[in-house]
C-alpha cells in the first residue's frame with residue numbers, strides 16, 4: 001500500500017512563497033520533493049514561476065523522473081492544476097515567482113501550508129512578515145476562516161554560528177512568528193545539484209544536506225502546532 005500524506009500528517013499542498021527573489025524557494029521545493037520521494041511518497045511539483053526554473057532543469061529521465069513536474073504560472077488555472085495533482089499525489093509542492101503576483105496569491109488560497117523562506121537579513125525578515133500578513137488576510141476570508149492556511153517561516157542559506165542568523169531568529173521568535181526550528185544551511189551541494197535538477201536526498205541521502213532537509217520535512221509534518229494568526233509589527 002502506498003503511504004498517504006495523511007498517515008504521516010503531511011500537509012497535502014505546500015506552497016513556497018516570498019515577496020523577495022533569490023531566497024531559496026526553488027531549491028527548497030526541489031529538495032523537499034526529493035526527500036519525500038526518497039521516503040516513498042509520490043510528490044508532484046507545480047512550477048508557478050513564469051521563469052520556470054524547476055521545469056527547465058527537470059530531467060524527465062533522470063533520478064527525479066518519478067516526481068511529476070507541471071508548469072502553470074496562470075492565475076486562471078493554478079487552482080485546478082493544484083487540485084488535480086493533489087487528487088493523484090500524496091503531496092504537492094508549489095514553487096512561485098520571486099515577487100508577489102496574483103498566481104502566488106491564488107496558489108496560497110489553495111494551500112494547506114505556506115512556507116516563507118528568508119535569508120538571515122533584516123530586509124528578508126521584513127519581506128517575510130509582509131507575506132505572513134498576506135496569509136493572515138487570506139485566513140480572514142470566508143474561504144479560509146474554517147480551515148486557515150498554516151504559515152511557516154524558514155531561514156535559508158544560514159552560515160552556522162553567525163550573529164545575524166541568531167539575531168533574526170531571536171527577533172522573529174520574540175514576535176511570536178511561526179519560524180521553523182530547523183534552518184536550511186548554506187551548503188554548496190544545493191547549487192551544485194540544482195544545476196542538474198537534482199537534490200541531496202536522492203544523490204547523497206546520508207549526507208548532511210539531506211539530513212538537514214529531512215529535519216525541515218519532519219517539522220512540516222508536525223500537525224499545525226504553529227498555526228497561529230499573528231500580526232506583523
Ligand SMILES: Nc1ncnc2c1ncn2[C@@H]1O[C@H](COP(=O)(O)OP(=O)(O)OP(=O)(O)O)[C@@H](O)[C@H]1O
Nearest residue numbers: 021022023024025026027098157185186187190191
Ligand atoms: N541552502 C543553500 N545553500 C547554498 N546555496 C543555496 C541554498 N539555497 C539556495 N541556494 C542558491 O541560491 C540561489 C537562489 O536560490 P533559489 O533559486 O532556490 O531561490 P528562489 O527563491 O527560488 O529565487 P527566485 O525568486 O529567483 O525564483 C541559487 O543560486 C541557489 O542555488
Ligand SMILES: [Mg+2]
Nearest residue numbers: 025026049053
Ligand atoms: Mg525560484
